[in-house]
Each structure stands twice: as C-alpha cells, then as structure tokens.
Amino acid sequence: MKTYIFKTVNETTVVIDGNLLRISRKGFNNLVSTGLSGEKTIDINNISGIQFKEPGVANGYIQFIVIGSQESKNGFTGALTDENTIVFRKSGLAMARGIKEHIEHAISNRDRGINAEQIAETEDITVTEEGTRLGCFSGCLLSVLIFIVLIIIILVVIF
Numbered sequence: 001m002k003t004y005i006f007k008t009v010n011e012t013t014v015v016i017d018g019n020l021l022r023i024s025r026k027g028f029n030n031l032v033s034t035g036l037s038g039e040k041t042i043d044i045n046n047i048s049g050i051q052f053k054e055p056g057v058a059n060g061y062i063q064f065i066v067i068g069s070q071e072s073k074n075g076f077t078g079a080l081t082d083e084n085t086i087v088f089r090k091s092g093l094a095m096a097r098g099i100k101e102h103i104e105h106a107i108s109n110r111d112r113g114i115n116a117e118q119i120a121e122t123e124d125i126t127v128t129e130e131g132t133r134l135g136c137f138s139g140c141l142l143s144v145l146i147f148i149v150l151i152i153i154i155l156v157v158i159f
Helices: 028-034 075-081 090-111 136-158
Strands: 002-007 011-017 020-026 040-043 047-053 060-066 085-088 125-128 133-135
Touching (some): 002 085, 002 090, 011 090, 047 090, 060 090
Parallel strands (some): 002 125
Antiparallel strands (some): 002 011, 011 020, 047 060, 060 085, 125 133
16 A cells, blocks of 8 residues: 655645555645545546646646546646546655556556556555655664664763
C-alpha cells in the first residue's frame, strides 16, 4: 500500500492499495469544490487514461479517466470540481508523477492481461510533499536513531 499526502490549500490523501485507488479530502475548500463526497474509491482496472498537467503559474493536476464516467473537459477550472482529479503544487510534482507512472504501468499490464493487484507493492509507504517517505524500514531506523541519541545524551549528562 502506498499513501501520498498532497497539501495545497487543503489536504488530499491518495492511497494505492492493490487494485484500488482511494482519494480522500480534508478542508473547507475541498468541501466547497467537491462536496461531501467522502472517500472516492476507483478500481485501477477501470481507469482508461490520465490527464496530467504539471504546475506552472497555476497548480498542476492529475485526472483519472474512469471507464463509463464523463470526464471534465474544462482544463484546470474543471479539475477543481472533479472528484476524480487531484490538484497539486510544485512541491507535490514528484508524488503526482509517481502516481501517474503507477497507474500507467497498471494500464499497460492490464492490456497484457495482468491485474493491477498482482503488481502491487507489498511494502506500506507514505509519501508527503516534504519528501518524507515513511515505511516499516525507515520507521524502524528512525526508532533506532532516536534510541542512540537518547543514550548519548544520558552518557553526556552522567559523565
């Protein structure tokens, strides 16, 4: 499972879990623009394409085109109100590219008969705009480093 956290004016969390893409939003502006939609879950096998715009003067966005749904054709203004779209700043570009590549890889494999769930990564990872990548290994490493620092502080105080 991979978790991406985008912070624009509000917070949007994207979770890729097997063949599912989950989008959840927090904040007043998200409430106004997309309504009380709660968490949006999309089967990656039902995504037929992606519209991707890198941020420039305005924010960028990644829009998931789902089989059987009507995609917004109004560019950035349409992306702001589309529940299948994630808006991001320049600081979130690397995460957005990672999501785009993952979905494109799943689409490519689907066309070859491989299900998105079969290619999902087994490690749980959380990525934020600040570039933090948290997983089991990095969390364990962080705990060990904190422990070592505490031991050093105790030794310095005692001696």
